[in-house]
Amino acid sequence: MAVLARRVRPDDWTPIGVEALEANAMKVVRSTGNRSVIAGPGAGKTELLAQRAAYLLQTGGAPAPRRILAISFKRDAATNLAARVRQRCHRIHAGRLDSLTFDAFSKGLVDRFGQALPRRWRPRPDYEILFPTDAMYRSFLDELPTPPTAVGSRADIMAITVKRFERGHLLGSPLPEGGWPATNPEQWAADRFWQSSLHEGNATYLSFPMLGRLAELLLRINPMARRALQLTYSHLFMDEFQDTTQVQYDLVRTIFLGTDAVVTAVGDNKQQIMRWAMAMEDPFAAFDADFGAKRTPLYNNYRSSPALVRIQHVLAQALDAQAVEALSKTAGTVPGDSCAIWDFSTPQVEAERLATFVAAEMKAHNLAPRDFVLLVRQKAADYAGVLEPAFRRGGLPLRNEAASMGKVALQELLAEEASTLLVYVLRLAMTRRAGRYWTECQAALAALRGISTDDEEMQAKLAREIDAFALDLLRRFPKPVATAAEARVLVDSILDFVGRDRLIAVHPAYAQGDWFAKVTEATTLHLQASCDGQLAWTDALDAYEGLHAVPLMTIHKSKGLEYHSVIFVGLDDGAWWSFAGDQIEATAGFFVAFTRAKQRVVFTYCPRRGTRTRIATLYNLLNKAGVPTISIG
Incomplete structure (x- = not known):
């Protein structure tokens, strides 16, 4: 790990923490121009961005005091990139990387500059976050009054489809400073939604895409704010670029197009599974044309075996006829079929056989429970009801990552900043070997308190405070909590030490509505459940993080993760009922599920859940690839 803060000559710089990068990756790392990087599964997209950040920060390619802005779609992806850069750079360098989600970035802009918007578009300062649904949009359209005669009729309003309304009219294009002319029913209805959300009722309600549109408008009409951002950031990274929405792309375009900022967009057009959430059809083509970016493919796959x-x-x-076969850089380690379709007579037989298989594989290959994942298309709870008892009888806990703690899904909770900090502090206070957690805890608290990485006096003071708090925590809670009241006191104590106000100020999602309260409640519930029956804190915290349980999750939640073995439960028409509606996105989801695996993929089928007629295309692809079908019982 590099720890030097001094500048390195570009010619002397070498990759940090890895043996080497493939030739095209090194070209991207050292690039002085805009690049669009097509990086397939296992190509090391996050590692590429981490190495590029290290190169720019250590060689002066991103000259101080200018910074690097990295925008991701998921909070855990943003956190992961920042952590990797900290591992590869001195803290002074790593402190000049801002790794955020698109939602946090746009919300932060509105929070800082939103009151400078024209009155028509100006939200109330204490606005709340809206999570709209199709039903909500339909209800809004149904309840609209008859539009002016010059605009259209009541029938015209009723004919507006929900998806077209949201994607095409409400959010489809940049907001006009003076408002829409309302020359047609769709524009009139969209303007009514905006105005009612902004100005009517007791509060302003805005979705994250709406915040993105407001952020783009305020920067477009406020050259001083726009220039401030341009002077702040010399480089922009965009991860998972294939899922970029028009709202997000327009915001980036308004800020950085035509400036000296160097933009690196990384993603895989074969893994676009967010078109249902307004992802652009082909963001890479738009980016290459607008920014003059050079398209650069990566060919290595560091995750999956050759088979x-x-x-x-x-x-x-099937997704891209021009796709070039990747070069596996990983050896195969499992004998027999690395991929197969297993047919079962009943879901109960399926559950028992899968539990036996996982237990045997763990023993044969010295694997842990979280080296496996059970993936489903949807409705994870339905599958968990049959699978969980069978795995428990086999001595293996199975954890439904989609299950809710209070009003927060478990997998979402574990990615929350409040939950992550709780684990850092408890691991630091309650376990003996806590070196990594000490580092992460101090870095996180220093960021929350605005302590500069090179302020040695304040860093030392913070270290003493952490030490003192950890000792006090261990004295007060020597054993895992036994009651809900104890769990609440413990969580409150840690949040008080961390600083609730600081946590809310730094993480925008906590500042609006009751999300912070929901996360706190979910954290408390999950901590109490994890401590139940545990004698030692190490075991309780392992249970909190699910370290000894086999995870069960949906395809969408598996994106960005990797496992030794992937078991896809339910390759049937029942699970893939919407396949015919968008075969491209469904096939992309299938591709994402498959590519999570390092060594083995198993697909299961049970006729009691449905036929396999509608998804014959998927079976044909597997058959073309030589994947056998085996009757298990």
């Missing part, structure tokens, strides 16, 4: 990479290529060609 799996061969099958992945068959699936990839």
Whole structure:
């Protein structure tokens, strides 16, 4: 790990923490121009961005005091990138990387500059976050009054479809400073939604895409604020670029197009599974045209075995006929079929056989429970009801990551900043080997308190405070909490030490509505459940993080993760009922599920859940790749 803060000559710089990067990756790392990087599964997209950040920060390519802005779609992805850069750079360098989500970035802009918007578009300062649904949009349209005669009729309003209303009219284009002319029913209805959300009722309600549109408008009409951002950031990274929405792209375009900022967009057009959430059809083509970016493919796959990479290529060609087969850089380690379709007579037989299989594989290959994942298309709870008892009888806990703690899904909770900090502090206070948690805890608290990485006096003072608090925590809670009241006191104590106000100020999602209260409640519930029956804090915290449980999750939640073995439960028409509606996105989801695996993929089928007629295309692809079907029982 590099720890030097001195500048390195560009010619002397070498990758940090890895043996080497492939040739094209090194070209991107050292690039002085805009690049669009097509990086397939296992290509090391996050590692590429971490190495590029290290190169720019350490060689002066991103000259101080200017910073690097990295924008991701998921909070855990943003956190992961920041952590990798800290591992590869001196804290002084790493402190000049701002790794945020698109939502946090746009919300932060509105919070800082929103009151400078024209009155028509100006939100109340204490606005709340809106999470709209199709039903909510339909209800709004149904309840609209008859529009002016010059605009259209009541029938015209009723004919507006929800998806077209949101994507095409409400959020489809940049907001006009003076408002829409309302020359047609769709524009009139969209303007009514905006005005009612902003100015009517007791509060302003805005969705994150609406915040993105407001952020773009305020920067477009406020050259001073726009220039401030341009002077702040010399480089922009955009991860998972294939899922970029028009709202997000327009915001980036308004800020950085035509400036000296160097933009690196990384993603995989074969893994676009967010078109239902307004992802652009082809953001790479738009970016290349607007920013003059050079398209750069990566060819290595550092995750999957050669056998799996061969099958992945068959699936990839169904999404992109020009896809080039990746080069596996990982050896195969499992004997027999690395991929197969297993047919079962009943879900109960399926559950028992899968539990036996996982237990045997763990023993044979010295694997942990979280080296496996059970993926489902949707409705994870329905599958968990049958699978969980069978795995428990086999001595393996199975954890439904989609299950809710209070009003927060478990997998979402574990990515929350409040929950992560709780684990850092408890691991630091309650366990003996806590070096990594000490580092993460101090870095997180220093960021919350605005302590500069090179302020040694304040860093030392913070370290003493952490030490004192950890000792007090261990004295007060020597054993895992036994009651809900104890769990609440413990969580409150840690949040008080961390600083609730600081946490809310730094993480925008906590500042609006009751999300912070929901996360706090979910954290408390999950902590209490994890401590139940545990004698030692190490075991309780392992249970909190699910370290000894086999995870069960949906395809969408698996994106960005990797496992030794992927078991996809339910390859049938029942689970894939919407396949015919968008075969491209469904096939992309299938591709994402497959590519999570390092060594083995198993698909299961049970006729009691549905036929396999509608998804014959998927079975044909597997058959083309030589994947066998085996009757298990």
